[in-house]
Amino acid sequence: MNSKLATSVVRHLGPRLYSTTAIRTVANQPPHGLLIGTAGIFQPSGSPVPANAVAAWIRYPVRSGSTLAAGDAREDDKTVTGTADALTAEKAIVSYWGVPPAKVAKEDGTEWKWKSFRPWEAYAPDLSIDLKKHHVPITFMDKIAYWTVKLLRFPTDVFFQRRYGCRAMMLETVAAVPGMVGGLLLHCKSLRRFEHSGGWIKALLEEAENERMHLMTFMEVAKPRWYERALVFTVQGVFFNAYFLGYLVSPKLAHRVVGYLEEEAIHSYTEFLKELDKGNIENVPAPAIAIDYWRMPPNSTLRDVVMVVRADEAHHRDVNHYASDIHVQGHELKESPAPLGYH
């Protein structure tokens, strides 16, 4: 970006948003490595930001993403189009090294509003995945895993009944734990043993992040009550520690349990879809975060969101049963390349 253009961008957006240091920084930055762009931003996972992306290193008070559905006014619009009072109320974070966060644009040139994930991390799930695939419990360990999950389902069914939106939101708070715990333990193992992980650390952390994005999506359509928050607090304390110890003792059992949990998740989302189709749950517009994360059309609905989330769960099912199978066959995960980017 040349200095003239940079200065005009800064003028256009208003001097209140920037320090003079930031303006100088904009004018002096070379185009490479800049992130706000007009084309070619969507990249496959892990690929670098394109060098031709046009961007600006500007001090810019970016806030967290909207909690509103597509088409609604965005919460973070206030930082750009709000009144002078609103703007002064926003306090920019000043870094001592003078490198503010880069701005990123979508393919259509509009601003990318999510800080927790970038356009090149978004994806379109494979909806053709076999949802009925089931790992038949054969060994004693399989049966323990299978019946543990079946037993866990009973109180869940009693508690939530047919409130599938709430159920999805609550269960995603649990579903995002195993990948993080498994990834953490494999990470520590890699450090202790001076050895590679075969990509499994990253694969499991990807799964955890994907599950957390399910939660970030469902909390837009279902708000937890105080006692549900308390339940999440308690369940997380118990489940995190139980899974941590379980993974230390038997990773093959831990992955098998998650494989069956994912099978149950597919079933729950199928029931969710049935309720939507019957009209018992309102098919509201898809939350904006879902549209960007799964690269969905702007007019997508909650039903479309449930479809892509269910496809994600089917992928998690495959990854975890596969991980368990590797252990069952007497190998370590690092011996088989992890299914990175498997959506």
Ligand SMILES: [Fe+2]
């Ligand atoms: Fe999930």
Ligand SMILES: [Fe+2]
């Ligand atoms: Fe899952």
